[in-house]
Amino acid sequence: ETGVTQSPTHLIKTRGQQVTLRCSSQSGHNTVSWYQQALGQGPQFIFQYYREEENGRGNFPPRFSGLQFPNYSSELNVNALELDDSALYLCASGRTGRNTIYFGEGSWLTVV
Amino acid sequence: DQQVKQNSPSLSVQEGRISILNCDYTNSMFDYFLWYKKYPAEGPTFLISISSIKDKNEDGRFTVFLNKSAKHLSLHIVPSQPGDSAVYFCAASANRGSTLGRLYFGRGTQLTVWP
Numbered sequence: 001e002t003g004v005t006q007s008p009t010h011l012i013k014t015r016g017q018q019v020t021l022r023c024s025s026q027s028g029h030n031t032v033s034w035y036q037q038a039l040g041q042g043p044q045f046i047f048q049y050y051r052e053e054e055n056g057r058g059n060f061p062p063r064f065s066g067l068q069f070p071n072y073s074s075e076l077n078v079n080a081l082e083l084d085d086s087a088l089y090l091c092a093s094g095r096t097g098r099n100t101i102y103f104g105e106g107s108w109l110t111v112v
Numbered sequence: 113d114q115q116v117k118q119n120s121p122s123l124s125v126q127e128g129r130i131s132i133l134n135c136d137y138t139n140s141m142f143d144y145f146l147w148y149k150k151y152p153a154e155g156p157t158f159l160i161s162i163s164s165i166k167d168k169n170e171d172g173r174f175t176v177f178l179n180k181s182a183k184h185l186s187l188h189i190v191p192s193q194p195g196d197s198a199v200y201f202c203a204a205s206a207n208r209g210s211t212l213g214r215l216y217f218g219r220g221t222q223l224t225v226w227p
Contacts, residue, residue, distance in 0.1 A: 002155070033214070042116070042201055042217030043156070056214055090155055094212055099144060099163075101212050103155035 002026075004104035006091050012110045018079045021107045023091030025072040031055070032074045033101060034066060035090040043090055049074060050096070081111045115139045116204050118218035127227050131189040135202030135218055138183065142204040146215070147176060147187050150199045159200075160187070192225045199223075 003026035013019050025032055031050045035043035045058035049068035063079040072093070078085055088108050094101035117136045125131045135145075143164040148156035162169040162176045162185070169176050175188045189196055199222050203215040 002157070004155070006155075031212075035215075035217075040219065042118075042203075042219045043215070045214045045216070048213060058214065099161060099212050100146070100158050101215070102158060103148070105153070105155040 002102035002104065003029075004091060004093050004102050006089075006104035006107050008107055009105065010108045010110075012112060013081050015081055015083060015111055017081050018077065019081060019109060021076040021078075021089050021091075021109070023074045023076070023093070023104055025074070025091075025093035026102070027072055029072055029093035029095050029102075031094045031096060031101070032068050033092045033094075034074075034076045035092065035103075036060075037088040037090060037106070039087075046076070078109075083111050085109060086111045113138075114218075115142075116202055116216045116218040118200075118202055118221050120221050121219070122222040122224070124224045124226065125192045127194055127225055128191045131187075131192045131196065131223055131225065133187040133189075133200050133202075133221050133223065135185050135187075136183060137185075137204050137216075139204070139206065139216070140183070141206040142216070144205045144212070145176070145178060145185050146203045146205075147174075148201045148203060149196075150201060150220070156201060189223075192223075194225050194227060197223055197225050 033048040034046040047057040068074040092101040146161040147159040199220040202218040
């Protein structure tokens with residue numbers, strides 16, 4: 001039990017559509033990161049938020065965007081979905097001063 | 113460019129024996145390393161970590177060894193149990209402090225422990 005919950009667990013979208021994935025972190029976790037895991041690959045860093053501002057970004061285009069809210073929740077938004085966006089999206093939260101982050105169970109996105 | 117590599121996609125070990133999972137990295141700026149375990153339909157679960165100022169960290173049945181000169185780390189599980197069967201991910205970070213930033217992951221090793 002990591003205290004990190006994600007929704008929805010599974011969803012199917014059509015190419016070109018937009019999707020919003022949600023994450024609720026543990027109380028006190030002030031950093032949140034999002035990762036994309038394609039089949040047979042390790043998680044790839046999308047971006048990290050700290051105090052509601054983006055604090056680092058991986059090699060993902062601007063159509064991937066995020067928000068972090070004061071109540072320890074966050075969102076990942078993906079616009080203009082492409083078939084290659086089909087993957088498991090993982091949210092991970094942590095606390096400044098601590099060297100561990102905790103993952104949620106992920107949201108499986110299928111783009112058709 | 114894969115900065116963290118797990119060259120063995122799978123490992124099969126008998127129950128009670130030692131499991132050794134290996135990981136190599138290329139970025140000399142990495143100073144913090146973690147191992148995560150992942151069951152199907154679940155998110156990665158943190159197992160154990162090690163800072164680059166150490167060469168060994170132990171937690172129960174799990175021990176991580178770090179060889180900085182070789183840019184290599186390994187996870188030892190002794191004794192292995194059937195419940196350890198999962199995908200194991202090695203991850204690294206250029207921490208630059210006490211707050212964890214971006215993690216770079218390997219592709220994972222599927223461990224199967226058979227009775």
